Amino acid sequence: MQIYNTMSRKKEEFVPVEAGKLKLYACGPTVYNYFHIGNARAFIFFDVVRRYFEYLGYDVTYVQNITDIDDKIITQSIDENKDFSTIADKYSNAFLEDCQRLGIKTPHYQPRATEVMDDIIRIIDAQVKSGHAYESGGDVYFDAESLPAYGSLSGKKIEDQMAGARVEENKLKRNPADFTLWKKSKPGEPFWPSPWGEGRPGWHSECVVMSQKYLGETFDIHGGGIDLVFPHHENELAQALATTGKPLANYWMHNGFLNIEGEKMSKSLNNFFTARDILEQHSAEAIRFFFLSKHYRSPIDFNREIIAESERAIGSIYQTLKTLISESAKSPEELMKIQVQSPALLSELETFKSAMDDDFNTARAIAVFFDLSRLIKNKNNDLSEREEAAALLLQSGTALGFFGDLKALEETPMPDLSRQLIELIIGYRANARTDKNWALSDQIRDDLAGLGIELKDSKEGCTWTIKG
RNA sequence: GGCGACAUAGCCAAGUGGUAAGGCAGAGGUCUGCAAAAUCUCCAUCCCCGGUUCAAAUCCGGGUGUCGCCUCCA
Numbered sequence: 001m002q003i004y005n006t007m008s009r010k011k012e013e014f015v016p017v018e019a020g021k022l023k024l025y026a027c028g029p030t031v032y033n034y035f036h037i038g039n040a041r042a043f044i045f046f047d048v049v050r051r052y053f054e055y056l057g058y059d060v061t062y063v064q065n066i067t068d069i070d071d072k073i074i075t076q077s078i079d080e081n082k083d084f085s086t087i088a089d090k091y092s093n094a095f096l097e098d099c100q101r102l103g104i105k106t107p108h109y110q111p112r113a114t115e116v117m118d119d120i121i122r123i124i125d126a127q128v129k130s131g132h133a134y135e136s137g138g139d140v141y142f143d144a145e146s147l148p149a150y151g152s153l154s155g156k157k158i159e160d161q162m163a164g165a166r167v168e169e170n171k172l173k174r175n176p177a178d179f180t181l182w183k184k185s186k187p188g189e190p191f192w193p194s195p196w197g198e199g200r201p202g203w204h205s206e207c208v209v210m211s212q213k214y215l216g217e218t219f220d221i222h223g224g225g226i227d228l229v230f231p232h233h234e235n236e237l238a239q240a241l242a243t244t245g246k247p248l249a250n251y252w253m254h255n256g257f258l259n260i261e262g263e264k265m266s267k268s269l270n271n272f273f274t275a276r277d278i279l280e281q282h283s284a285e286a287i288r289f290f291f292l293s294k295h296y297r298s299p300i301d302f303n304r305e306i307i308a309e310s311e312r313a314i315g316s317i318y319q320t321l322k323t324l325i326s327e328s329a330k331s332p333e334e335l336m337k338i339q340v341q342s343p344a345l346l347s348e349l350e351t352f353k354s355a356m357d358d359d360f361n362t363a364r365a366i367a368v369f370f371d372l373s374r375l376i377k378n379k380n381n382d383l384s385e386r387e388e389a390a391a392l393l394l395q396s397g398t399a400l401g402f403f404g405d406l407k408a409l410e411e412t413p414m415p416d417l418s419r420q421l422i423e424l425i426i427g428y429r430a431n432a433r434t435d436k437n438w439a440l441s442d443q444i445r446d447d448l449a450g451l452g453i454e455l456k457d458s459k460e461g462c463t464w465t466i467k468g
Numbered sequence: 469g470g471c472g473a474c475a476u477a478g479c480c481a482a483g484u485g486g487u488a489a490g491g492c493a494g495a496g497g498u499c500u501g502c503a504a505a506a507u508c509u510c511c512a513u514c515c516c517c518g519g520u521u522c523a524a525a526u527c528c529g530g531g532u533g534u535c536g537c538c539u540c541c542a
Contacts, residue, residue: 009472028542040542043542071540072541157471235540256536259536263535293490294482298481299474309479312493364482364490369490377507436501438501441502458499458504459500
């Protein structure tokens with residue numbers, strides 16, 4: 001397994017901290033609004049990382065934080081004229097709901113920042129005591145210059161940042177590169193008591209606390225969007241180094257950005273889509289297919305045509321499976337359990353795994369699905385061979401988070417009476433066709449199509465499916 | 469100003485030295501009363517220039533273009 005490590009800027013062989021286990025942490029949302037389609041990329045991608053390791057047999061622990069106290073939440077709470085915790089609850093519930101709809105498996109731990117406040121204060125205090133942080137006017141800042149390794153993750157140098165002159169002026173800081181660990185609260189703002197007075201934590205400390213709490217001082221993979229490399233992850237790493245002297249994670253993984261029709265998504269450009277918006281019009285699996293059809297580190301461009309294309313592509317795979325399952329005596333669950341044995345399929349499996357093992361080359365892995373689809377559709381193959389190919393497709397697809405609803409692959413449940421009526425009508429149509437009464441035959445087909453029942457004639461007779 | 473990424477067919481996209489995966493769209497054949505489905509076939513020399521090499525989309529240099537981070541934005 002090769003993983004591209006942002007720290008070294010190259011692919012490295014993955015070696016877990018503990019054999020057979022994966023300790024994974026990926027940054028979750030700040031719950032001040034519905035999350036957007038760009039956030040969805042990160043959530044879906046790290047869901048795939050988690051699933052693939054599970055597929056490989058690893059015992060995975062996946063932790064994702066929910067930031068429920070933050071300036072943006074306070075701003076939003078003023079806008080909506082509600083308490084900050086009401087806002088945080090509202091949008092964290094929405095977050096959980098949308099993740100569910102996107103087919104994202106719930107992480108093992110999803111701690112909230114406000115739940116670990118004591119630990120956050122403790123870690124900040126430790127940094128102050130060790131001389132890596134200082135109190136200034138009720139705020140606490142991390143002293144970037146106190147840590148020679150600062151900047152190692154992002155490759156930034158403290159001097160370079162000053163040259164940019166875009167760093168805000170803050171008289172309370174000793175150095176512009178210093179970052180906030182604790183922020184004194186203004187009147188009316190939520191606050192927690194601390195050794196430095198009433199205030200709230202900066203953004204970065206919580207992730208250090210939550211990740212280490214569930215995964216240990218140094219864990220395997222820390223992930224998030226590429227924009228988090230600096231300052232967020234750099235600042236997490238700095239705090240970990242300042243408190244334990246050890247790296248926070250062995251591998252840092254970052255997914256690329258999402259653009260909308262070539263432009264950065266932003267509210268001001270009016271091209272801002274929440275995951276909710278997209279789910280209104282497209283299936284979760286089409287959205288997943290869209291993301292996985294491109295390498296996770298590359299920027300990806302979102303537009304209506306592309307997502308519609310993904311919808312068709314994943315739809316054809318579903319259709320293949322549905323057709324096979326209607327012919328097979330086995331249920332999807334039974335197919336899932338078939339152990340692949342034929343040499344041709346073992347070779348496909350090998351291709352799938354080597355693609356995924358190469359830094360999660362999902363685009364290459366997906367090509368295998370279409371090869372399998374072709375094998376399944378080809379009725380020249382024996383049913384047992386086609387079932388075996390379907391098994392492999394289901395197994396590998398599930399490893400990427402597809403086929404979440406196996407029941408959807410089975411025939412649409414309906415009362416026996418309806419089923420019998422449809423068969424009856426098809427029987428009459430067959431008679432009309434024998435008489436070459438094409439007008440009636442076509443009328444029946446059109447009328448049934450109007451009811452969502454699609455007929456297909458073949459040599460073996462007429463088959464029908466319900467269109468969703 | 470500093471740091472970094474990317475440029476492959478109409479569109480999406482994989483591919484880090486050996487002669488261009490896959491998908492969508494399209495074209496044609498078979499099958500069919502027609503339709504759909506299925507099936508077969510076709511569809512690129514990889515932004516430009518120069519270099520290294522027996523051999524480069526792949527390495528090096530130089531252009532051009534697009535984009536990102538440096539603003540608690542995934």
